[in-house]
Amino acid sequence: MTLRVLGVDPGLTRCGIGVVDVEPDRRVSLVYYGVVRSEPSSPIEQRLLTIGLGLEAAIDEHKPHAMAVERVFAQHNLRTVMGTAQVSGLALHAAASRTIPVGLRTPSEVKAAITGYGAADKKQVQTMVARVLGLAELPQPADAADALALAICHAWRGAAPAAASGGDPSAMTPAQRAWLAAERASKR
């Protein structure tokens, strides 16, 4: 049973989206990657509308079983953090409104899962994402590669909501139960 995971690297100027299919034996294959852009000179509400429409279109086209969104932390540029937080809110809202289980992953957690090193740079992440997915070229731009890394990390870690339910199948969504069953079957 194949599970599809959509990762979102939230951003107001470039929002990365990556979709992968994951097999019970942890093999992953590429479904889609790209970025939604908005014009920095546009009013904030128009930018959020543009990013939101792009996110929703990707979700509705690829119909993921689970989603992962990068957790936003304080950065040097407060203006950027606000926009990033606003876009992460849209992504989480889009998941919940479609009853798609969604989890937050930190950048260092994702880097560690993909490269084995929590402080890996963008090039290392792109290189490992390309290797894992068997791509001939590095996924560009870095925001899209980050979204793919997020999706892969989330898949390999079994999707946070299932873990949060303590492995109790009765507390899970159908997608989470399917995931758990697939994981267990792959370990036999």
Add this chain to the structure above:
Amino acid sequence: MTLRVLGVDPGLTRCGIGVVDVEPDRRVSLVYYGVVRSEPSSPIEQRLLTIGLGLEAAIDEHKPHAMAVERVFAQHNLRTVMGTAQVSGLALHAAASRTIPVGLRTPSEVKAAITGYGAADKKQVQTMVARVLGLAELPQPADAADALALAICHAWRGAAPAAASGGDPSAMTPAQRAWLAAERASKR
């Protein structure tokens, strides 16, 4: 011609909503105020879904001509700022997706417009909002009073998008043109 303005004081635990009708002579009357709450122990995506649904229901019920959202700044508690920014993103997105013109207003700008003093405390804002709207009691909780103050401030200042268009009617939405015409008529 009466113009209706909906103000949003964004918050994840309590999101204030206030709706007022404004006459060309600047008199304002109360339409609605309240808060949408979400349970702090719920997952973030469920909280955003709950707040988003409440916001959208208020917008669709009261059909404002314009909206105002409090501008989010850095605060002491970074966790609170992130949730506030995410909710402000939902509010801006909800306005843009309905082509309702929306503006951001700073807390000090709102306090100055309502009380004449940019550092007014919550009680002073509630008192002046009650006086301006002719309410027998102070609007509660403070988040709802803040949302009313935001709506009144936005109305009195002529709605930011119209101002941003430099007063050129051809660059305005129908609501903005109506507003401008109403404002000019009131000054004759």
